[in-house]
Amino acid sequence: MGVAEIGASMKRESSLARVLVAYATIEGQTSKIAHRIADQIGRHGHQIVLVDVHEAEARGVADEFDAAVIAGSIHMGQHDKELTAFVRRHQTRLSEAPSAFVSVSLAAGRPKYLQEVAGWAKDFYRDSGWTADVEHHAAGALRDRRLGFFKKLMLHRFMQKEGVKLDPSGDTEFTEWTKLEVFIEGFLAKAGLADA
Numbered sequence: 001m002g003v004a005e006i007g008a009s010m011k012r013e014s015s016l017a018r019v020l021v022a023y024a025t026i027e028g029q030t031s032k033i034a035h036r037i038a039d040q041i042g043r044h045g046h047q048i049v050l051v052d053v054h055e056a057e058a059r060g061v062a063d064e065f066d067a068a069v070i071a072g073s074i075h076m077g078q079h080d081k082e083l084t085a086f087v088r089r090h091q092t093r094l095s096e097a098p099s100a101f102v103s104v105s106l107a108a109g110r111p112k113y114l115q116e117v118a119g120w121a122k123d124f125y126r127d128s129g130w131t132a133d134v135e136h137h138a139a140g141a142l143r144d145r146r147l148g149f150f151k152k153l154m155l156h157r158f159m160q161k162e163g164v165k166l167d168p169s170g171d172t173e174f175t176e177w178t179k180l181e182v183f184i185e186g187f188l189a190k191a192g193l194a195d196a
C-alpha cells in the first residue's frame with residue numbers, strides 16, 4: 001500500500017484530527033503493526049493517512065497532519081534509510097505536532113537488549129533530526145519464507161543462542177499486541193485525541 005486515507009467522520013467534527021501513520025517494512029511485520037495502529041486510531045474517529053515510505057506516493061505526502069506515528073524495523077542494528085529520509089522531509093511538522101515512534105526488532109522482545117534498542121532509536125533521532133514525544137519498542141517477527149538462506153541462518157542462530165523457541169511452521173510472531181495498544185492509547189491521551 002502506498003498512501004491510504006481512512007476516514008471515519010461519524011464523531012464530533014471539532015475533536016477530529018488527521019493522523020499520519022508512516023512506516024517502513026522489509027519482511028512485513030511493521031506493515032502489520034502500522035495497520036493495527038491505524039485501525040486503533042481510526043476507531044477514535046480520527047482520519048488516518050497511512051503511508052508506506054517505500055512507495056512512490058510517499059513523496060507527495062503533505063505536512064497536513066495534527067499528530068503522527070512513525071514506525072520502522074531494525075536490520076543489522078539500523079532503521080530504514082528511506083524512513084530516515086521521509087522523516088527528514090517532514091521534520092519541521094513532525095517536531096511541532098504530537099508524535100510517537102514505534103521501533104520494531106527481535107531484540108525488543110529481550111529485556112537484556114534494552115540499552116541497545118534505545119540506542120538504535122537515538123541514532124534514528126540523530127539521523128532524521130526529529131525526536132518523538134513518546135517511543136515504544138515492539139518485538140517483531142521471524143518469518144522464514146520471507147528470508148533468504150543466510151538471513152534465516154543468522155536469525156535462527158541468534159534466537160537459538162537466546163534460548164528462544166521458534167514455531168515449527170517457520171512463522172513466529174513476538175509482537176505483544178496489548179502492549180502496543182496500551183502505548184497508542186497513552187499517546188492519544190497525551191495528545192488530547194483520546195476522546196474524539
Ligand SMILES: Cc1cc2nc3c(=O)[nH]c(=O)nc-3n(C[C@H](O)[C@H](O)[C@H](O)COP(=O)(O)O)c2cc1C
Pocket residue numbers: 024025026027028029030031072073074075076077078104105106107108139140141142147151155
Ligand atoms: C537481515 C536481517 C537483519 C536483522 N537485524 C536485526 C538486528 O540487528 N537486531 C534485531 O533486534 N533484529 C534484527 N532483525 C529482526 C527484524 O527486526 C525483525 O524480524 C522485524 O520483525 C522485521 O520487521 P519488518 O518485517 O517490518 O521488516 C533482522 C532481520 C533481518 C531479516
